[in-house]
Amino acid sequence: MSLLPTTTIAQIAAYANQTVTLAGWIDHKTEKGKLVFLMLRDGSGTIQCVVFRKQVSETTFSTAQQLTQETACRITGSVRADERAPGGFELDVHEIELIHLTHDYPITPKEHGVEFLMEHRHLWVRSSRQHAILRIRAEIMAAAQEWLNAQGFVRYDTPILTATSAEGTTNLFATPYFDQGNAYLAQTGQLYVESGMMSFGKVYCFGPTFRAEKSKTRRHLTEFWMLEPEVAFATHADNLILQEQLLTAIVQRVLQQCRRELEVLERDTLPLERVQPPFPRITYDEALDLIGEHHAEVEGCTPLAWGEDFGAPHETLIASKFDRPVFVEKFPAAIKAFYMQPDPDRPEVALCADLIAPEGYGELIGGSQRIHDAELLIERIQAHGLSLDDYQWYVDLRRYGSVPHSGFGMGLERAVAWITGTRHIRETIPFPRMLYRLYP
């Protein structure tokens, strides 16, 4: 005995004029006297189910009248094409099996405030907009991994509990670790993924990372997912090509596979369709000139002196000058991480790049060629005030068959926010962790 449905709503067109059993939840009900309209949602889609009093038993009709929003049920009926139905098909109901009657579902079809919705995040994920965003998130993750795998990459998982800060003094979450003092939640898998690069050539890690920064903006989470590929023998130039190819593959697949979700979100797909290589590349120096010339166009965007890092308004301004994601490369080494390879022609800048998303969604990717010389790496670790003892294993990677290599980290939720056109990053992950939000 099984309770499984005979089909899903997404497949309903193949069952025209047949009798099927669907299983799901009531999205909405409209009563019209001797007629009840039910919108049934099963995860794959929604369909209108029509209950005529004269065509069903009294029990079935009174069950239909009882149904409330988010009640779980199994509905058996015949599939009929009907122009009046959203989706083109509706179900003429024969029988309704009540699985669980819901009382007082808190989220109604009317508007709600952010705080209320966040308190009910565990229920909010059922709403059509949230469903569409999280469906696209899943597609982005699948697209990224499948594309990388097809290019010969091997997924290589890095630890979440680590002994020290990977990139220096940024705030980390600490947790007691037996008699070894504190362990820290990883803020990146990058250093560890470099070891895999020396074993497999092309690797990537993909998992949650943690930042205990007191950021309070619509672009930040304290727990977010990062995809970090690392490639042996890849130079800075190779790195940028890989990034634009990966991002293009992701965006094009979402355009193909998630048309319906993008419609639900009312996402303008033209900017997404323009995402094709090559992406424009400008240097940090050119970006400073551009900011100097156009800073008045964006509020809070002030001219910068060489050596200063961009703020959010600067990224917005730069992005506004291009019709697709734009690379800003060769930042001053002093404002970047210790492991970045200096430009041989100009050692004060690093062979690194940030990829800035269009439409003001900010930095999607940060990447660089890594230092492959042990002596230089040691010098940089010390110059950054880090303990060499903590990084001996990392320096070891430069002592045995060291090669030039490059990699990058893509923030998953930033990518989801941009591709789905979601203004606030809190909607791009099922349970966002933020400065003032740990529940539910």
Next chain:
RNA sequence: UCCCCGAUAGCUCAACGGUAGAGCGGCUGACUGUUAAUCAGUAGGUUCUAGGUUCGAAUCCUAGUCGGGGAGCCA
């Protein structure tokens, strides 16, 4: 951490220092084509907390709590 804003019915909000209200949702009833149906009726309040000013405070003042928007930091 800093700047700005807010908290009133289950939800979204209104109410000049003078009787705390509406819409939605809930409940009851009517309706054979509704799409956030419509119509009629009905229940629903410690105005975030603690002080203060005042004849009188949802309203003004102080402190706190919680939340929202932005900055910095970053992906």
